[in-house]
Amino acid sequence: MDFFSYRQQALFAEDVAASSIAADYGTPCYVYSRAALEQHWQAFDRAFGAHPHLICYAVKANSNIALLNLLARLGSGFDIVSLGEMQRVLAAGGRPGDIVFSGVGKREDEILAALKAGIRCFNVEVSGELDRINELAGQVGVLAPVSFRVNPDVDAKTHPYISTGLKENKFGIDIDSAIHEYRRAAAMPNIKVVGIDCHIGSQLTGLNPFLDALDRVLAVVDLLAAEGIKLQHLDLGGGLGIRYRDEFPPSPEEYVAALLQRLGGRDFEILLEPGRAIVGNAGILLTKVEYLKPTANKNFAIVDAAMNDLLRPALYSAWQDIVPAELADSGQELEWDIVGPVCETGDFLGKGRLLKLAPGDLLAVRSAGAYGFSMSSNYNSRPRAAEVIVDGNSCHLVRERETVQQLWAGERLLP
Numbered sequence: 001m002d003f004f005s006y007r008q009q010a011l012f013a014e015d016v017a018a019s020s021i022a023a024d025y026g027t028p029c030y031v032y033s034r035a036a037l038e039q040h041w042q043a044f045d046r047a048f049g050a051h052p053h054l055i056c057y058a059v060k061a062n063s064n065i066a067l068l069n070l071l072a073r074l075g076s077g078f079d080i081v082s083l084g085e086m087q088r089v090l091a092a093g094g095r096p097g098d099i100v101f102s103g104v105g106k107r108e109d110e111i112l113a114a115l116k117a118g119i120r121c122f123n124v125e126v127s128g129e130l131d132r133i134n135e136l137a138g139q140v141g142v143l144a145p146v147s148f149r150v151n152p153d154v155d156a157k158t159h160p161y162i163s164t165g166l167k168e169n170k171f172g173i174d175i176d177s178a179i180h181e182y183r184r185a186a187a188m189p190n191i192k193v194v195g196i197d198c199h200i201g202s203q204l205t206g207l208n209p210f211l212d213a214l215d216r217v218l219a220v221v222d223l224l225a226a227e228g229i230k231l232q233h234l235d236l237g238g239g240l241g242i243r244y245r246d247e248f249p250p251s252p253e254e255y256v257a258a259l260l261q262r263l264g265g266r267d268f269e270i271l272l273e274p275g276r277a278i279v280g281n282a283g284i285l286l287t288k289v290e291y292l293k294p295t296a297n298k299n300f301a302i303v304d305a306a307m308n309d310l311l312r313p314a315l316y317s318a319w320q321d322i323v324p325a326e327l328a329d330s331g332q333e334l335e336w337d338i339v340g341p342v343c344e345t346g347d348f349l350g351k352g353r354l355l356k357l358a359p360g361d362l363l364a365v366r367s368a369g370a371y372g373f374s375m376s377s378n379y380n381s382r383p384r385a386a387e388v389i390v391d392g393n394s395c396h397l398v399r400e401r402e403t404v405q406q407l408w409a410g411e412r413l414l415p
């Protein structure tokens with residue numbers, strides 16, 4: 001299979017047939033490439049050269065433990081947004097000191113657990129969170145490392161549901177109030193101010209919004225320095241886009257070079273939180289055609305994957321490439337709507353795709369490594385798909401397909 005390529009250009013030498021994966025693990029099945037995953041992470045890491053940096057992979061994009069473990073082995077840090085994600089990272093061998101904790105609504109138990117684990121820092125998103133962390137750190141008897149996520153009011157020019165850096169979005173602290181919050185933090189007994197952070201959105205395909213945000217963050221950093229509040233790191237979040245269709249986002253090398261240039265001589269450690277750009281094009285969703293249903297108006301190909309497995313097309317009208325997973329030359333080329341078995345009209349993986357199809361054919365939905373399995377659900381009581389990692393010419397099951405019994409574990413009848 002050659003579906004795992006950075007920006008869908010380079011090819012990888014994976015040598016495992018889709019039909020053998022389907023026979024061994026069933027479909028639908030998420031298939032990830034170790035080589036692609038590692039190459040994408042290393043592209044960010046190497047782009048910094050000698051400049052101090054830490055690539056904190058955004059766990060929400062794909063939280064499979066084997067995948068997190070491969071990144072931990074490379075030396076990755078991790079950006080988490082919940083206790084569940086922290087526990088996954090620790091189970092995968094991630095170092096607590098390389099974890100940054102983002103998220104708009106951190107609960108007390110989550111903050112306590114992160115303080116006890118000794119994470120690298122909290123990205124504080126709301127004023128009350130600072131007070132809560134200070135109080136809990138006092139109870140535990142530690143100094144809590146804190147960075148503020150500022151909202152720079154920059155238009156990321158992406159889908160409105162995944163744009164996070166505008167004043168009207170719920171994320172981060174208004175950049176104009178940031179100085180006030182830093183002053184408060186600097187005066188608190190159990191807080192250590194270590195950094196500044198922003199994240200303006202996801203699937204950004206141009207450099208300018210990132211650079212505008214950086215300029216605004218740097219203006220705050222300079223004001224803080226003038227007051228004697230010196231920061232150790234600057235975290236620019238994630239958001240670098242990938243090629244799904246005809247987008248040409250900057251490469252990690254271009255992106256990092258532009259950031260470093262904009263930093264001038266400032267020698268802060270830079271943190272990034274990329275998710276999609278590392279794992280998006282390192283994964284596909286393998287699915288089988290169950291039935292063909294040509295009608296007077298449309299041709300439907302009903303496959304065994306559905307919106308519960310891959311929500312992006314239904315949620316954002318996202319376009320993901322769908323290609324035959326093996327060279328099958330059956331039938332006539334027609335336009336097909338590729339739909340799942342779920343009882344929703346929005347349950348489609350792609351519309352109007354020109355394909356030659358026959359029942360039993362295997363299809364690959366490309367660019368499915370990010371926000372694929374991690375956003376999957378059990379809607380319609382469908383067990384979640386298996387996940388496998390292809391490593392050279394071997395294939396490893398890294399998460400079994402759920403059983404139907406697992407779906408109702410914990411449910412109870414009334415007495």
Ligand SMILES: Cc1ncc(COP(=O)(O)O)c(C=O)c1O
Pocket residue numbers: 058061079102103199201202203237238239240273274275276277370
């Ligand atoms: C705080 C934060 N960091 C990092 C990411 C990762 O974003 P992406 O997958 O677009 O790189 C997100 C998601 O948008 C996020 O909310």
Ligand SMILES: N[C@@H](CCCC[NH3+])C(=O)O
Pocket residue numbers: 060162202203312370371375
């Ligand atoms: N889930 C989104 C990205 C959200 C990013 C999280 N802040 C997607 O599939 O594109």
